Amino acid sequence: MARRRGGRRTRTGWRARILAALLLVVLAGGIWLRWDLRHWQPAESAFPDQGVEIEADDGTVNFRTLRALGASFAYLDASDGAQGQDRALSDNLAAARAAGLQVGAVHRFDPCAMADGQSANFVTMVPRDPLLLPPAIELARTAGDCAERVSDAAVESELMTLINQIEMHAGKPVILKIDPGFEDRYHLAGMLDRNLWLTRTRFEPTYAGRPWLLWTANTALHTQASDQPLRWVVARP
Structure with missing residues (x-):
């Protein structure tokens, strides 16, 4: 036993x-x-053209370090709705160009605000410069948080007006940076004939139902270029 x-x-x-x-x-x-x-960053052999998106609350960014890490372009947050502005845009634009990066500007679409006020905000912040990359409009917020009800038709109408106004200022077609939640709500990726910028960490996104031009491949890349994690972006070869 x-x-x-x-x-x-x-x-x-x-x-x-x-x-x-x-x-x-x-x-x-x-x-x-x-x-x-x-x-993690996608392999340069698969995606030779890589870059970064800088948001308003990212603080000080060393663009020369980003260049050394393989970035060839930077998209900078410029305006948000009808009133939000990144006051660091001018300094970031100059610093990114001094580091040898191509630069583009991002506007965050507010479905609760009229297009005229939003485009005026963007024009105030972003110069008419032929050397800038095509502007991007970020589509993330939905009308569910608006103080007053905004119909889907109104959201689409104001967005189209905003697209036309920003394109008139920039002289280039915009890129639509569509969040998965926004696409799930409005299903506009297949309706709007513009290049797409999609987001999904590590794995290529397919939620738009058609090919993307830009892909945020890592939404929180930690680098020596900033104390804050940054969004790493690649372009389709």
Whole structure:
């Protein structure tokens, strides 16, 4: 009987060791995956044209470091709705160009605001410069948060007006930076004949139902260029 109890203890001990080893493997895998996601960039061999998006709350950014990391372009947040503005735009634009990056501007569409006020805000912030990349309009917020009800038809109408106004100022077709939630709500990617900018970390996005021109491949890339994680973007070859 004593030998049997000892055998059970031995088997129990081995099971505990195996479980502990498996837990260590899972823990190590989780740590590696977190590190990989924080630092992952698509291979330059597959996507030679890579860049970054800089938002208003990213703070100080070293564009020369971004250039050394492989960025060839930068999109800078310029305006938000009818009133929001990134006051660092002018300095960031000059610094990015000094580092040898091509630069474009981003406007964040507000479905609660009229197009005229939004385009006026964009024009105030972004110069008419033929060297700028095509402007991008970010479509992320839906009308569900508006103080008053805004119909889907009104959202689409104001967006089309805004597109036309920004294109008239820039002299180039806009790029539509469509968030998955916005597309799920309004299904505009297939209706608007503009190049698309989609978002999905690590895996190519397909939610728009047609090919993208720009892809935010990592929404929180940690680099030495900024204290804040940045959005790493690639262009379709």
